[in-house]
Every structure is written in C-alpha cells, then in structure tokens.
Amino acid sequence: MAMSSEPKPSPNMHMAPTGQTVDDYLEALNPQERAVLEKLRAAIRSAAPEAEERISYRIPLYTHHGHLVGFAAFKSHCSLFVTNSDVPKRFAKELEPYRVNNTAIQFTVDNPLPNALVKRIVKARIAENEGRAAASR
Numbered sequence: 001m002a003m004s005s006e007p008k009p010s011p012n013m014h015m016a017p018t019g020q021t022v023d024d025y026l027e028a029l030n031p032q033e034r035a036v037l038e039k040l041r042a043a044i045r046s047a048a049p050e051a052e053e054r055i056s057y058r059i060p061l062y063t064h065h066g067h068l069v070g071f072a073a074f075k076s077h078c079s080l081f082v083t084n085s086d087v088p089k090r091f092a093k094e095l096e097p098y099r100v101n102n103t104a105i106q107f108t109v110d111n112p113l114p115n116a117l118v119k120r121i122v123k124a125r126i127a128e129n130e131g132r133a134a135a136s137r
Contacts (some may be wrong), residue, residue, distance in 0.1 A: 004061055004063045007058065022053055024034055024133040032109040043115040047122035062122075065129035080113060080121070082103045084128060087121060 002071040022041065026034050044062055045053070052065040059081075061070035070081040081090065081104055088100045094117050107113050 020055055025060055029073050036109045036112045037071060040118060043118040044122050047119040048126055064126055065133040068125040077106045079110050
C-alpha cells in the first residue's frame, strides 16, 4: 500500500515566508535555480492545468483531488516531491541518473529532470488522485 508523505523542511531548503506566492518563492532563488525550477513549474502546469498552485509547507505545491507534486531548492540540489512512494518505483529506470529518497527526486541545476518525464510523473499522480476520488464517491 502506498504511503503518502509530505516534504519535511530542512535547514538547507529555500522556504517561502508564510503567505507568499510561487512567484515570490522563485524570485528569491539564484538565477540558475530559478531558471531550472521555472521550467519544472511550466512542465507541471502543462501536465496539470486544473491543479491548484500554492505554497504549502513553505514550498510550491500542486493539488488536484489531493497533493500531486511539490518542489524546492536546497543548498546543493533541487527536489521534486511526488507525495507517493510508488511513483519513483514506477519510473525507476528513467530516474536512475537522479537520487531518489522515498518521495523526493533530487536533481541539480546541471542535470535537471527532463520536461517529458516530469509531465508523465504529474499525469500519473493525477490518475492516482482521480481514481482515489472516484472510488470514494
């Protein structure tokens, strides 16, 4: 059974002050991190146009019938949080070049996640959430 988990704040994580927007979060990053995470954001929004974008746990988080994905910048890497530990297993082959820790997929500005992979992961999360929502009706 898949366990959902939330990103845990770290002292090395760039976090938005309470009440800030995703734009504010991105603006606070260095230019390299910002460029990579803006592309990640665009891929997420393309794959999940109906998702709500907000700051939660002081990082950008996307929801659609529950949490989909979130992202954050750290001192030495960035992470895509997939909030379901089965997702990294399903995409294990494609994620081999990256460090995966439960629901966090770590990448660097020099080796970002491919947009096509991000879109497939987000669409998989949407399908999971919509299936769970339909089953609970």
